[in-house]
Amino acid sequence: MQIFVFFLLISVSYSYLHLDFKRIDTEQQLDDFTRSSPLNVVVFVDKQQCNDDNADKCRNEHQQLKQIRDLCTGDNIQFTLSMNSQLAEKQFNIHVSSPKLCFFRNGFPIIYSGENVDSIQEWLGEARQRLTHTLDDNTFEHDTQATSGSTTGDWFILFKKSNESNSLIPIWEGASIHFRNRAIFAYVNLDTNPNIQKRFHLFVTPTFILFKRGKMYRYEGTSWQQSAFVNFVERDYQQVKAETIPPESNSFSFSLGDAAKVIPMYFIVIPMICLVIVLLVLVFISGFNKKKKTTSERTPFQVKID
Structure with missing residues (x-):
């Protein structure tokens, strides 16, 4: 008490x-x-x-x-x-x-x-001025120029889902100020941008990827402190494998992908249909010829006159 x-x-x-x-x-x-x-x-x-x-x-x-x-x-x-x-x-x-x-x-x-x-x-x-950017399926490639060699600069991007903790945001914002005019920090909400998720195979979140000079480097550290992110952008990215940036997906590539799935079916289904049709035709012709032969061999009617 x-x-x-x-x-x-x-x-x-x-x-x-x-x-x-x-x-x-x-x-x-x-x-x-x-x-x-x-x-x-x-x-x-x-x-x-x-x-x-x-x-x-x-x-x-x-x-x-x-x-x-x-x-x-x-x-x-x-x-x-x-x-x-x-x-x-x-x-x-x-x-x-x-x-x-x-x-x-x-x-x-x-x-x-x-x-x-x-x-x-x-x-x-x-x-006072927020330096981070928010990217989506429509603006990602245009803003980052990732596949064309990162001509807009280095981008360090946080890929997360909307229901995940926001405790990372103050850390991310703080790191962006540290790299003013040297690297750009950004966010992508994977819940509303499925094309980006498919493009970079992002199935574990949050994921952090540095896009630098036409290559991408995944942050694999366990620390989510501001100093860890700063060190990764400055030098530690060299300790992870550089990956080739996958090309941007578009409607044409999606149609080709769908076609790639559909075409093998045609190679199987269409020949089978043709084979069935040929067999039916052969059966029909065979039955027709057999009926015709039976009719032609019938003995003519003879009348006996006493």
Whole structure:
């Protein structure tokens, strides 16, 4: 009971300390907030970190949060606070050990990985423009120029399904900023783009493929950290087998594929039909000749006259 009261007092004191901040606590509130404007910032904080032993730290944190809020207001960015650590972990794989800033640009989140509050404004300016692209069956080849030698640059593409966790998105967005003007990061939703899925044989998701100078390299690492993706694009891709990029599928190739399946059937069915017809004709001719021969050999009628 004493322990319960202790944590209750901590929670109340921490909530009171941050009473002057707009807060969200549920997934629905988070979804509504990120849809309310093009640019939004959510700062996740851990309310259990505040107690009598580190009250000074909490007050300092409060001042930092106010500073961040003022920066967001000056840059026309909406700001809010969340103390729901489960929400941070489930949605963005954020384990809150200190305040974590999540910046949403038209719904696409990116996590601030720095430690200095003074550098946040510069980072907000860099991250304000979303650098990732969304590709589909109609735009993939036109935008990437994959089979023509990647003339538009190197592309690192995340192939995923719509029902998969979105915790990869902030990591992917962060890596895209690291490669500004050097490599392009993109998404493909395989649920709505079956041609791309067939073309690259993507049956295990999520899948990460780097398209570089007319070749493709599949990321086979087990780590989904931003640093792992950065290292793969910069050098680690050389450690995996370079694959030939399959040609783009189109209606003509699909018709040829269908024809390839149908033609062997004709080679079997049509000769069989012809054979049956020939046999029927032969049977008919044979029966006709037999009937004719029987008629011609019949003994003529003779009349005996006494």
